[in-house]
Amino acid sequence: xxxxxxxxxxxxxxxxxxxxxxxxxxxxxxxxxxxxxxxxxxxxxxxxxxxxxxxxxxxxxxxxxxxxxxxxxxxxxxxxxxxxxxxxxxxx
Numbered sequence: 087x088x089x090x091x092x093x094x095x096x097x098x099x100x101x102x103x104x105x106x107x108x109x110x111x112x113x114x115x116x117x118x119x120x121x122x123x124x125x126x127x128x129x130x131x132x133x134x135x136x137x138x139x140x141x142x143x144x145x146x147x148x149x150x151x152x153x154x155x156x157x158x159x160x161x162x163x164x165x166x167x168x169x170x171x172x173x174x175x176x177x178x
Contacts, residue, residue: 087111089148092125096140108132109148116147 090112095105110128114120125145129137 091148092145093143094140
């Protein structure tokens with residue numbers, strides 16, 4: 087079972103406008119009908135009947151770089167890689 091991130095958005099005419107991200111687990115392939123159905127069910131479980139008119143914009147697989155969406159940022163203390171300097175041309 088893989089973990090996915092679903093990005094949702096409320097309609098423009100809604101009383102409470104909002105957009106956000108939540109994570110869910112699914113056995114289906116990414117962006118398939120079954121995957122979107124699993125995302126929709128999880129959204130209704132989390133937010134209740136208020137989320138009935140919300141739409142899911144996109145679904146993506148959760149990666150290590152998406153951990154920053156949880157609110158905790160990571161710091162990278164590794165030394166910077168040496169950049170190759172571009173050879174300068176001498177015009178004379």
